[in-house]
Amino acid sequence: MRKDVVRIIGKALDEAAGQGLIGEARPDIIVETPKKEEFGDFSTNVAMLLAPLEKKPPVEIARMLAGMIAKIPPVEKAVVAGPGFINIFLGKPFYRAVLEDILKKGEDFGRLDAGKGRRVQVEFVSANPTGPLHIGHGRNAAVGDALANVLEAAGYEVAREYYINDVGRQMQTLGESIRLRLLELEGEDVEFPEDFYRGEYVKDIARDYMQRYQPDYAGAPSFQDFGREAMLERIKKDLDDFGVRFDAWYSEKSLHDRGLVMDTIEELRRRGFIYESEGALWFRTTDFGDDKDRVLIKADKTMTYFASDIAYHRDKAERGFSAMVDVWGADHHGYEARIRALFKALGADDARLKIIFIQLVALLRKGVPVPMGKREGEFVTLRQVMDEVGRDACRFFFLMRKSDAHLDFDLELAKSAAPENPVYYVQYCHARIKSIMAFAREKKIEVPQTPGPAVFDGLNAEEIGIIKRLGAFEEVVERSAAAMEPHRITFYLMELAGLFHPYYNRNRVVTDDGNITAARLLLCDAVGNVVANGLRLLGVEAPSKM
C-alpha cells in the first residue's frame, strides 16, 4: 500500500526532473501515515529533504510536486502543509482495491516476498536438559517461534533449531542426582548435596529408571544418558503443547564426537588466535573487542562450554544461512562479544548474526509478585503457567512486550475473561465477526465475492479508515521481520481490534439495505481474515466461538 505511494512520488519526481524543475539527486523518499486524518492518507517530507539540495524553499518545491502528484491516479488530491509536507489523499477506488486484495488473498494476505527465499536460522530455547522449562524459557520459545513465523511470512526460508547442552559438568550432576535419588528409593540414607538438582522431577526419573531396570539393572543405560533422554522427552512435550516445533535438535555432544571442537581450536590456532598460559589454552578474543581473553581448555584438560559454543557457531556459519538469530536470556549478554569474536577470527561476517535478548519475566498474581527462587528446584515452570492460564493467553502475554523489556505477567489477568485482558480482546474480535457472518448466512444474505463500486460506495469514512489499517498489515509484517520484533504484530492486532469493536457497536452490519449490508459483511470478513492471519503468526488460536 505504502509502496504504491512511494511509486507515485517517484513518478512525480521523475517528471519534475524531466521538465528541468529539479535536479537528478534523489533523497530517500519517506512516506508516513500521518497521525491525523486531516493530514491525508499518506504524507511525505520529500520536498523538505530536497530543499537544501535544490537551494529552494521547501514549500515552493512541495507546491510544484503536489501539483504533479495530484494528477496521478488513484490520488484524489495532494496538498502542501506546514513546513513543506505533502499530504496525499487517495480516492475510494484505491481502498476498494485494497479490500478486494485482502479478500482474494485470504490466508495469504500478509505473505510477502521481501525475504526472497533466503535461508535464515533461528536458534531458540536451547535450555539445558537438566530440568524442566521454566517461565523464562517460555518467553524465549514464544518470541523465537513467533519471530520464525514472521520471517517465514516475510518470505524467508526458516530453520528452527534447538541446541542441546548434553555434555559436561551439569549432565554429570544430573546423572549423579538421579543415582542418589535411586539409592533413596531403595531405602538407603543418602546425603543429597546442595548443588545437585533437587527438583521433584529427578525423583520421577529415578523412579522410572528403577521400575524399568530392576532388579538386576542388566543392560541399563547410564544415569546420565537416561536422564538426558527423559528430560528431552519432557521438554519436547512441553514445547509441543506450547505449539512450538523445531526442525533440528543439535547436540553439543555430536560436536565432540565429530571432532569439530578440536577442529575449530586448530583453525583458530592456525590463524594465530590461540595461546597457552598458566596451563590453559586461550582464545585471544580481545583482538576483536572482547573485554578479556577466554579459556577453551582448562588446566585440568577439560573443555569449557565456550569451546563447544565456538564449534557450534562455526558450524552454523558454514551452513550457508544468510542470517542466524540466537535468542538468549538477557543474563547471557556478556557472551555476545566473544561469539562475535569467533566470527571475526574466522573471517566470517558477524553482521549475519543477530542476537536477541529476552528479559526476565516477573510473575504476578493480582499484582503481587510470585516468588521464583531457583533454589530447592521450586521455580515456576512453563507447564504450570500454561496449564493455569492456557496456551493462547500465555503466548500472547509473552509477545506483548519488546523482548528486551522486562515483562510483568499477571496470572490472574491472563486467565480472566474480563475486558482488561488483551488476549480476549483480540480473539473476541475474531469470534464476533465469525458470529456475524453466521448470522448473515442464516438470513440467507447474498454476499458478492468482491465489492463492486456500487457496493463499496456504501462505506463511510470510518470503514475506509479500517480498510486503511488492514492494508497496513503487510507493512507491519515486513517491519516486524526486518527489525526482528514479533511484538509489533501483537500491537497491531490490539489496535485493529480497537478499531473494529467501537465500529461494530455503532453500526449494524446486517440491515435492510442490500448494498450496505454486503459492503459491511465484506469488511467484517476482511477484518476477521487479517486478525486470524496475525494471530497465526503469534501462534495463538483465532476462535470462532468463545
Added chain:
RNA sequence: GCGCCUGUAGCUCAGUGGAUAGAGCAUCGGCCUCCGAAGCCGAGGGUCGGAGGUUCAAAUCCUCUCAGGCGCGCCA
C-alpha cells in the same frame, strides 16, 4: 570500576528524525426488548529521568549525567 538493557500519564507499556506525544489498566459517570456486553461511549490526567549538542525539525541521533536491572570465573 567496565559493558549491555531500561527510564514516556497513578500503574503496565506503544511510539519509522516530523505536525497538538498515544494505548490499556486503574479512577469517576453512562450504554444490552435489536448481528456476541470477553463489547462500547464520556471525563480527568505528561518538565518523554536530567543537561548539553547535531538538525529546518529530537521521545527518537551524539556526548555527558542520574536512577533501576543484568553481566563481568580455567562456573554452568
